[in-house]
């Protein structure tokens with residue numbers, strides 16, 4: 271079984287849950303320092319797989335032989351770099367190594383390559399590993415321009431650092447593409463809260479995991495009934511998944527349509543290959559959708575955007591209003607899409623003291639015939655079967671809920 275290290279994003283619990291939902295035969299070995307996880311996969315994972323993940327920044331595959339101590343690093347790099355045509359580029363990504371040690375490794379590796387007659391340059395330095403964009407530009411991910419070696423150390427029982435894991439980087443997030451699809455789309459509505467494309471990817475991955483019956487449809491249809499300006503449908507089209515999208519607001523419907531048209535041109539996605547449809551609909555009313563829906567993935571209304579921290583009283587009021595909407599939506603969805611799983615977000619408000627979350631909705635879930643679940647091996651924190659997403663500066667966070675129909 272191939273083994274991997276994933277360097278994960280700023281919401282580590284979500285990144286881990288996404289890996290558990292997407293990696294076939296996922297077997298967690300260790301979480302390191304909130305920044306990396308070590309795991310086995312039943313299949314080989316590559317850069318294209320990483321591009322489908324929202325929560326992993328860099329993915330490296332374990333070296334099965336060659337490096338027993340840091341002394342072996344220059345030679346291990348030389349083995350990878352000698353076949354590269356012309357000047358080779360290398361880079362180190364480390365955890366638990368002192369900056370002076372990393373600096374010495376860079377220098378020794380370059381000298382060693384020179385002795386072997388291989389001209390080289392390195393990217394990144396002892397303070398900061400190379401940026402994803404640099405790894406892509408210098409072709410370090412497919413090995414054609416060079417390689418990045420990952421070295422993970424931790425303190426052994428005697429307190430001295432011991433080598434834990436070494437591997438080669440095989441994938442790194444395409445930051446440029448994220449910023450294109452987030453910032454360059456024609457319609458951005460900051461008033462309703464902007465869903466980051468990476469979070470949309472994570473939610474879609476949860477949806478695909480829920481929709482497996484037992485194997486996933488090669489081209490599933492995903493429906494977002496609170497589509498806003500369409501981040502979820504956009505990320506679906508990029509994956510080759512058909513997207514259905516609706517919203518109560520005419521402005522959102524027009525905006526979503528414009529964004530999907532732009533995305534199709536920018537990323538060359540033909541309608542004849544991947545279909546999409548956007549229309550106006552109130553998600554608390556019965557749905558009339560003719561297409562077969564595999565999964566509903568949606569960021570429901572977060573309520574009004576807040577300029578300042580809500581008081582506990584305001585938060586309770588916003589919560590009651592929102593709870594009503596969520597209950598009506600779930601009842602409508604259960605009646606119109608029996609057997610179809612749902613991934614949705616609920617708002618969580620943060621007054622000064624305790625957070626305010628939806629409560630009555632859990633009973634509605636049960637009454638509507640759904641069960642909240644988490645991907646395999648992911649532990650429930652507290653008594654809520656959900657995953658939290660919150661940026662520190664936000665007064666309203668999102669609780670991500672994965673609802674599996676009890677009967678399918």
Ligand SMILES: C[S@@+](CC[C@H](N)C(=O)[O-])C[C@H]1O[C@@H](n2cnc3c(N)ncnc32)[C@H](O)[C@@H]1O
Pocket residue numbers: 462463464465495496497498499500501502516517518519522551552553554569570571572595
């Ligand atoms: C948080 S926003 C979704 C943003 C979206 N994920 C995006 O990428 O822009 C929630 C959306 O729900 C819509 N909405 C609110 N109540 C609704 C309802 N009853 N039925 C359908 N849409 C509704 C709002 O118009 C808004 O566009």
